[in-house]
Amino acid sequence: MSALLKFQDVSYWYSRDQKKVEILKKINIDFEKGTFYTITGPSGAGKSTFLALAGALDSPKEGAILYEGKDLKKIGYSKFRNQYVSIVFQSYNLLPYMTALQNVVAAMEITKSSKKPYKQIALKTLEQMGISQDQAKQKVLTLSGGQQQRVSIARALCCESQLIVADEPTGNLDEQTSKEIVRIFQDLAHQEGKCVIMVTHDLTIASIADVNIHLSNGTFQIQ
Numbered sequence: 001m002s003a004l005l006k007f008q009d010v011s012y013w014y015s016r017d018q019k020k021v022e023i024l025k026k027i028n029i030d031f032e033k034g035t036f037y038t039i040t041g042p043s044g045a046g047k048s049t050f051l052a053l054a055g056a057l058d059s060p061k062e063g064a065i066l067y068e069g070k071d072l073k074k075i076g077y078s079k080f081r082n083q084y085v086s087i088v089f090q091s092y093n094l095l096p097y098m099t100a101l102q103n104v105v106a107a108m109e110i111t112k113s114s115k116k117p118y119k120q121i122a123l124k125t126l127e128q129m130g131i132s133q134d135q136a137k138q139k140v141l142t143l144s145g146g147q148q149q150r151v152s153i154a155r156a157l158c159c160e161s162q163l164i165v166a167d168e169p170t171g172n173l174d175e176q177t178s179k180e181i182v183r184i185f186q187d188l189a190h191q192e193g194k195c196v197i198m199v200t201h202d203l204t205i206a207s208i209a210d211v212n213i214h215l216s217n218g219t220f221q222i223q
C-alpha cells in the first residue's frame, strides 16, 4: 500500500547573493494515515520550508511529492491545497470580520465540502473543538488565542482532508491551552485516522508524537 504522502528525493534551496543555499537534500520519507508526526530542528533548519512543500504552498526544486502515489504536480498544486490538505498556522489566519461560524462555513463553501448542511456541520465541529454556539456567533477577534486556534482547527476538519499540516500551531498559546490543542491533533490522528504533521519547537510535544522528524543540515533523523 502506498503512503498517504511521500517525499521522493526532495531537494530545496534558496538563492542568496547568487549562491545556492541548500535547505533540504534528497529527502525520502513516507507519511501514513493514523499517525501524528512532529518536525523539530534548530532555527533555520528548514522546518517551515518542509511543511510548505507538504502543504503544496511551494514545490520541490528537485524530486517529487506524491499523494496516494500521484505527483502533486499532476494533481495540481491549487487543487491539492483546496481539496487534499488542511493547513493550520501559528497566526490562525482567520477572517477577522467574520464570526467563527462564518469562517468555517466559508472554507466549506470554497472547498465544496460534501459534508452538508454546512451550518449544522460547522456548529457541531466547533462544539467538538470546545467552541459553544454563542462563541461561534461572535466575531473571531473577540475570542481568545486558544479559542481562535480551535476555530482554525474546526475549519481544517470541515474540509474533509486526510492530511493536516500545522506550522507551530501552539506557538502563541500558553502551556495548558497548548496541551489541549496537541491533544486534539493526537486524537485526529488516532481516532479519525488523519495524517497530522506538525512543526514544533517544543520537545515535550515532540516526545508524545508517534514519529518525530528531526531536521538538521538538510537531512533528517527519525526519533
Ligand SMILES: Nc1ncnc2c1ncn2[C@@H]1O[C@H](COP(=O)(O)OP(=O)(O)OP(=O)(O)O)[C@@H](O)[C@H]1O
Pocket (backbone or CB within 6 Å): 014, 015, 016, 023, 041, 042, 043, 044, 045, 046, 047, 048, 049, 050
Ligand atoms: N524566501 C527566502 N529566501 C531566502 N532564504 C530563505 C527564504 N525563506 C527562508 N529562507 C532561509 O531558509 C532557511 C530555512 O528557513 P525555514 O523558515 O524553513 O526554517 P525553520 O526551521 O522553520 O526556522 P524557524 O525555526 O526559525 O522558524 C533559513 O536559513 C531561512 O533564512
